[in-house]
Amino acid sequence: AQKITQTQPGMFVQEKEAVTLDCTYDTSDPSYGLFWYKQPSSGEMIFLIYQGSYDQQNATEGRYSLNFQKARKSANLVISASQLGDSAMYFCAMREGYTNAGKSTFGDGTTLTVKP
Amino acid sequence: GAVVSQHPSRVICKSGTSVKIECRSLDFQATTMFWYRQFPKKSLMLMATSNEGSKATYEQGVEKDKFLINHASLTLSTLTVTSAHPEDSSFYICSARPAGDREVTEAFFGQGTRLTVV
Numbered sequence: 001a002q003k004i005t006q007t008q009p010g011m012f013v014q015e016k017e018a019v020t021l022d023c024t025y026d027t028s029d030p031s032y033g034l035f036w037y038k039q040p041s042s043g044e045m046i047f048l049i050y051q052g053s054y055d056q057q058n059a060t061e062g063r064y065s066l067n068f069q070k071a072r073k074s075a076n077l078v079i080s081a082s083q084l085g086d087s088a089m090y091f092c093a094m095r096e097g098y099t100n101a102g103k104s105t106f107g108d109g110t111t112l113t114v115k116p
Numbered sequence: 117g118a119v120v121s122q123h124p125s126r127v128i129c130k131s132g133t134s135v136k137i138e139c140r141s142l143d144f145q146a147t148t149m150f151w152y153r154q155f156p157k158k159s160l161m162l163m164a165t166s167n168e169g170s171k172a173t174y175e176q177g178v179e180k181d182k183f184l185i186n187h188a189s190l191t192l193s194t195l196t197v198t199s200a201h202p203e204d205s206s207f208y209i210c211s212a213r214p215a216g217d218r219e220v221t222e223a224f225f226g227q228g229t230r231l232t233v234v
Contacts, residue, residue, distance in 0.1 A: 033220065043207055045160075045225035052221070091159065095220065104150070104211075104223065106160045 002027045004092050006107035013082045014115050020067070021077040021110045023092030033095040034075040035104070036066065040088040048090075051075060052098070082114045119143055120212045122226025129200055129233055137195045137229045139210035145190035146212035151183075154207040154228075163208075166193040190215065200233040207231075 003026040013019035025034065032053045038046040051059045051066045059066045067076040079086060089109045096102035119142040129135050139149055147168045152160040164185050165173040172185035182204075184196040193212075197204055209228040213220050 035223065037225075043209070043228040043230070045209065045211070045228075047222050047224070050221040089157070095223075098220075102220075103162060103165060105162075108159045109157075111157070 002029075002032075002094055002096060002105040004094055004105050004107035006092055006110050008110045009108070010111045010113070012113050012115060013079075015084060016081055018078060018080045019082055019112065021079070021090050021092075021112065023075045023077065023107060025073050025075060025092075025094050027073075027094060027096075029096055031098040033098070033102075034066070034068070035093040035095065036064070036075075036077045037091045037093065038086075038088045039091060039109070045091075049077065079112075084114050084116060087112060087114045120146075120210065120224045120226045122210055122229055124229060125227055126230045127232070129231070131201055131233055132199055134196055134198045135200055135231060137197075137208055137210075137231075139193045139195070139212065139226050141191045141212045141224070144212075145215045146193075147190060147215040149187060149193040149210055149212045150223075151185060151193075151195050152209045152211070154209060156207075160209065163195075168193075197231065200231070202233045205231055205233045 005024045034051045036048040049061045049064045051068045063080045065078045089111050091109045092107040093104045095104045121140045123138045149166040151163045154160050163178045166185050166187040168187045187193040210226045211223045
């Protein structure tokens with residue numbers, strides 16, 4: 001069975017600094033996808049970044065990068081130059097397999113607060 | 117980018133009544149949609165996988181007769197909470213993926229529906 005673990009219920013970061021949100025996963029499927037989402041207080045889920053299990057390089061999307069360490073089964077999200085608008089809940093998720101039918105499992109989330 | 121529209125965003129209903137929530141993919145076809153339930157400051161819990169033209173697949177512990185899912189077209193899935201009770205109050209959110217057997221790099225979510233049963 002799949003499992004996603006986010007060990008940081010809450011994190012604080014100073015504006016303009018970088019922050020790392022931790023995520024570890026467990027699966028026996030060699031094919032999987034890892035996602036990070038942002039959920040502001042409005043409730044919408046905003047896709048941030050994706051890493052496929054066969055991708056050789058770490059994914060990057062603007063200020064977001066995913067530190068993918070396959071052997072350690074970790075997929076930490078790094079947010080550079082934090083902004084006040086980054087304050088939100090962040091979820092790590094893993095999707096089974098490599099097609100659009102695979103189910104996703106979500107971690108418990110990390111609440112990030114950016115301080116001015 | 118692709119858009120998924122979920123309606124209504126908020127609904128208050130009386131105990132014992134039924135509520136229908138719609139999830140539409142606006143600019144792509146979605147053979148598969150997922151329905152999640154989320155309690156305050158908690159994770160998303162998958163309720164069921166909605167497949168176009170066939171019966172939904174429910175997760176263990178989810179009552180099929182209470183949470184009716186219909187996926188009648190490639191762009192619309194509905195979740196009906198039947199005989200709602202206060203314990204059904206929650207945030208319900210859908211996601212949809214583009215059709216086609218290819219690596220999926222993004223899933224698209226609706227805006228969510230906050231259901232309050234009084």
